[in-house]
Amino acid sequence: MEDFDIFTNEINYTKPLYTNILNKFVKEVPVAPFSANYESARKLQAEECLKDNDDLTCAFHLSEAVSSSVRTLAAYRDEQIKIGNDKLHMIKSHIKPVQEILKMNTGTQNETELLDLPIDLDKITKILKKYEISDDEPLHKTYLKFTPENNVDDFQKILKELPKEWTIVQLTTPYNPNENLKPLNDYRTEIDSIYITVLTNDYLDDSVGPFTVVVPANVVKEGEKPLFTELYSLLEDNYKTIENAQLLNNKRLVRNYWSRREDIDLRMKSVINTMDRAWLGGWGCLLTGRLQDPKWRDRVREIVDSTITDWGFIRLTKKQRVLLYNLIESSPQLSSTQIKTCLRKILTENGNPDDVREVLDTSDCIHCTVEFNLLTELCVKCLANSFKSIHHFSLVDGIKAFSQAATLVGQSDEWADLKKAKRHPVILIVDEMLDTFPWECLPLLNTHPVSRMENLHFIYYLYKVHEKNIVDGYYLSKADEGRYVINPEKNLSRMERRMVSFVQYWCPQWSGTVGEPAAPEDSDFFLYCGHGDGGQLSAPAPPAPAPPALLAGCGSCRVARRAPRAPPAVSAHHYHIATSPIVIGMLWEVTDLEVDKVVTSLLSLCVPSTAPVPWDQVGKARWGDGQLDTNVEKKSDFKPEPLLLSAVARARRSTSYVMIASSVVARGIPVRVVEGTGGS
Template structure:
């Protein structure tokens, strides 16, 4: 099948009547098209097709809701459309999206390679295809002249003993074990935590290698960035044949060099300057000197990275790979939803952060639900004490099930919704109802698998209650990728409340106020999540804690807006 025939097939698929678009087939066709474009040297077109392969079913569901609501829906149909608006302009439309979004944002997309046998291999739920090759696509936002979208290919070694995706499904199954002798369950959890940490350690070195630098956000210190890039420019001015893409990748290698081993740096330089040994040697020496001269690079503050992950790779705790733990990350279903959320919230976004005021009436800041099933007495005891002491004027429900009306009110009237119970809370209100609401900016869902995707097996797209918050236009939904233990979860809940939310921090053991300055406030939600993970003792508990949405900041007064 040649390229033109595949294009005709894709056009046939996307012109199908609403409800008849086959998501997996569409996604596979786009990945196939990307493969052909890369082979033809058309990188930008390949990147466009890769972006189109993500979030297909969710985009389709969103378009249905928009049509049904007849103009009352929050998201713009042209932004998520398959045929209109930005999509009609294809690669140029993709570039327009990136230029419109905040320059502080970096979007990194990970897409499995095209596999012609994928449609024909039977698959049970929670048995994802083996991880083989995948595309890492860096999509820098804003219009800085030195940056451009780029994609590279990587793979999990064919001779590796274990597949990381299969490994994390096994970890997840072990963590769900609830019946049996307590000591055996604890031992199983510890084994699962050790396995998960081992996979995270191996994945960076065995699969990402030198391309870990593509996952790093832009440096907040622009002077430092300029200094490093000037040193690179000094070398490259002797080589006018170096392309804009090559220069940009070299910048990224230099800025992320402290995270690379010598052989990874060498491989990175070789991969983009393959025909010039003199240039390779000069760059290696210059970047090695940069690594030595700028000793603060490992701890330098970076702007957030928004991840778009292939649904079969969503289970992996990317945010907890060793190199990434210091930095803020969130996830969105596709480029279209990142753009949609930006357009919806852009009037409240400054410096790449969706802001909301802390000077609001208490009942507008937060609404909480704690232990609605009544079967988590320790959780109820600890969190009830904490919340009543820490936020005496907040409103919420403790120890009883909420009505659907109470949940709707909580999600639409309070800027932050905190849920501490089983799952995501969807058992009290259908997730489809959420997608129709005008939800407020933040939801913190501290239940097991509260933001996980559900794998149905076969050739069916994954689903998840949390995806409905994206359709509803939520700024950010925070929660757990898999089953977690209550003690660590309670600690992370209380810690993020102390760090991020207004008011005096209190001791999580005595529930007494802490001295002023004892807890350093972190107004950015993604950074507060990163800090709060560290209080968990079990690796799988801290690794489960992720955010889906755009970066959020709580601010004081209009002066910060």
């Protein structure tokens, strides 16, 4: 974007100055903007919309505010492909502006002199017509770029077009000006709230679309470390412990190593517990997937609507209703305190600000003023008084009414099966500043099929690319022909023996390389077992198109930032750009034996096999030597899991270490592994 003078007549001074600057920025955004500035501007725009009670536009701006650098990479790759397919593409792109001037036939004197156009315009027009570039690109490609197609209308169109089975929720950090002033290690802990934006949900319809709630973050008890500080601290300790493991040379050091591992594991349990109870609380209900059986949804609607009618909640907004539906539906897995705290916020802080302004009297309050933007700016007393004036009964009674409904759903026998009811997949769009947290391990989500994606743009891109192979919200993928790269750096010998013995036993039809790097070839599935994601070897690089991939190395799915304002990067970005539907990997440093347990458990659940004994019942006393004992008695029936995200959730249970289980994430769209048919 070119510099502009903020003191010119182009600024409308009837609105706040920075709002106009933001509007100018997002309307004149360059083709490939600097991602950090672009995302900051979009967050500020979203916050302005939130203040104006405009949830739809707020959600649109927040959707633009995450992982924009990946969109630039995708646009660059698309341009390189065009150049590769058409050697004149670059020339045509430079000719295009001339064509537009000729078509308009309104070029200025300076433009005409600059182009040095000949007198016979008809002749030159005919010549240039041979080099026209077609702009007829599908929306899933143009929406990836920074074009006029990135607007609220297309945003809504995309959400309606995506599979109805998907629940899509975005977690975003607020704008922080210190990102321009401080080192990354300092400002990454300065997060006091997050925006939870529900883009698709079982209770949303044409009358109520995407909405955002503000949830306090970094909430801890007195004397404890702030949550972000503790997470980064324990990950640093985890890295040092694993890195120094190779130096252990006596029993005392070995005992100390295992003691540190146990301590780190307990600390991660505490982080997850704090996320669940002191941070998200009842708002975790917004992250759950749609119930497969619609009768549960209808019953939840009925009990909430009956409570609203019976108690006479005369001015609840549609957004408040949807929030209540989600909370009551999740009440069997929430504590009474979580439910009541969330109810108070739903009934007050998420109401209609205009209704509150009509009845608000702050004359006796030393904390609040009449002028406010968000209801969260008001104290509990003023909110309670406003609620009573609007609904004609106290906030305590209002909370009691829905608490009774929650108790009925959570404890009565007729609702007992709700807690175990199967759900459709959840796709979390996680802000890069929040991506390190193990969201999938929250109690409300740890049995759900959950994946992460960079942004809505890539969800839609992968959906449209694979649309023909998506049935009931799942991409159908074969796993008959797999490729693998195991121990390419030749320094994980026990891992090599374990993984080779597994592959030969469970999927002998797969092929690959052991002890040397190799790029993945065309296949149904790709497995990498080694250090990191393999990028340090310049291989494996995802082919085009790329298959589903499992990268079993330390930090193989970690979002890394090399500098305070440098775009974050993760191997999954390149796989998604190459149209891989899903990539599974690790968020941080892990140990090979425990990861081998998770990886083999995952593959044995989702990859069909003719092996005589289920993998979980195979004897593994000498697995590190590459030897398996199949002369065992079958203990129970084996239940495969063709839904890849559900298999990931089950595979996490194969290790007793929380640090290992919580490191495993899936990035992509939901995948169902089918036998012999479907897939690409």
